[in-house]
Structure formats: structure tokens, C-alpha cells
Amino acid sequence: MRRRSFIKKTVLSSFTALISAEIVFGSKMLDGYTPLALQDPDPFKMFSKNKEMIILNDKPWNIEAQAHLLDDKITPNSSMFIRNNGTTPEKINPETWTLTIDGESVKNKKTLIFVS
Secondary structure, eight states, X not given: OOHHXXXXXXXXXXXXXXXTSOOTTGGGOOTTOOXXXXXXXXXXXXXXXXXXXXXXXXXXXXXXXOGXXXXXXXXXXXXXXXXXXXXXXXXXXXXXXXXXXXXXXOSSOEEEEOOO
């Protein structure tokens, strides 16, 4: 058994015992992913957000800005909303980053690229 796999299974089984419930699809969890319940509980520190942001939900994180935080011409990152439906990317290279808009409701697939 690989070391990483062993550690992952050990952590998942400990977590399962801690919450007294099975972790559904725990075997499919990404390497290095920290379950939300074990993440830093301070979203302002974790995401570098303004302390006046409003937390709507913490599992997954949903945080929005109060209207007065949106007075700038360009919204600063510290006041940008968070709608987290999955893992948070840790390292993004803006020189190679792309966003593809596709799916069953999309008439024309589009890929956006970063231009400096």
C-alpha cells in the first residue's frame, strides 16, 4: 500500500469515527484534500476577506459582501463573494489559466484565456 493512500485511509477512518458516520465516496476524495470540517474555521483568514463580509454558509463556504463594500469601480479581492462548491484551487498560473464555458445549455462553446 502506498504511503499516501495509507495516510488518507487512516485520516478518513479516524474522521469517520469522530463524526460517527460513514464518509460517502471517501475513497474518491482528492489527494491532499482537507475535509471542510477540518479546515481553518476562520474564513476571513483563510480567504483574506474583509471582516465585514457576511457568511451565509460554511459547508461549503458561501460569503457575500455588504453593499457598502462594493463602492469601488473595481471590486477588490477582499470584498469579492465566495460560492464554493468544491475544492479551492491552491496554485493557479495566470499565464496558462483558461476558463471554458460549455454544457448542455451552451449554444456556442467558449474558452477564455488570460491576456496580460
